[in-house]
Amino acid sequence: MPDARTQVLDAAEDLFYGRGIQSVGVDEVRAAAGVSLKRLYQLFPGKDALVREFLHRRDERWRRRLAEFVAQRDSSEEQVLAVFDWLHTWFSEPGYRGCAFINSFGELGAVSPSVVSEVRAHKVALRDYLGGLVAAAGRGPELADHLLLLVEGAIVTSAVLGDPAAATQARTVAAALLVRPE
Incomplete structure (x- = not known):
């Protein structure tokens, strides 16, 4: 199983590349990665x-x-x-x-x-x-x-x-x- 950082980056890449960066919210990345919002912000302090x-x-x-x-x-x-x-x-x-x-x-x-x-x-x-x-x-x-x-x-x-x-x-x-x- 990939670590949380990899999960977030994989989800972000799929969403950002597929739909564009501005149309994707951080909460969508969090949900797709299966991590908490707190954990996402620990890994990446902002979008x-x-x-x-x-x-x-x-x-x-x-x-x-x-x-x-x-x-x-x-x-x-x-x-x-x-x-x-x-x-x-x-x-x-x-x-x-x-x-x-x-x-x-x-x-x-x-x-x-x-x-x-x-x-x-x-x-x-x-x-x-x-x-x-x-x-x-x-x-x-x-x-x-x-x-x-x-x-x-x-x-x-x-x-x-x-x-x-x-x-x-x-x-x-x-x-x-x-x-x-x-």
Whole structure:
């Protein structure tokens, strides 16, 4: 049985990702987690702390899953393109609602510096990860910026249109960028 902290974070992630942060009250998270309100507030002194930890934990898990998938490819060029293959798999999952970070920024970016900080940290880490893949492929760092735009555009497009094909389309562009001389 998971500990109370894990139960609360699991419940918060399901509710926040599925319905949005502002539409979910702390009492709903408490009820879904099966903990007392007192225990929830012992673990997370406020909703802002809970949201921060939800985003932090999701970042670690999301980036780990991506890296594990990409590492299965042999060549550095295949690893770059595998990012988009993984995105297609993620976009095809039941309950996919786009990027939790973009969604959170859209909801709370204007009023929550801690959300902005978590979102930026996630996007910088993703850009750095892409930079490592690009460097291993012998390409300059500006390609990582281009790939980040492709990744982010595919995420938003797939969520809005409900079509995982955005990942395949972005992969096609990424492949063209890989063969283009710098």
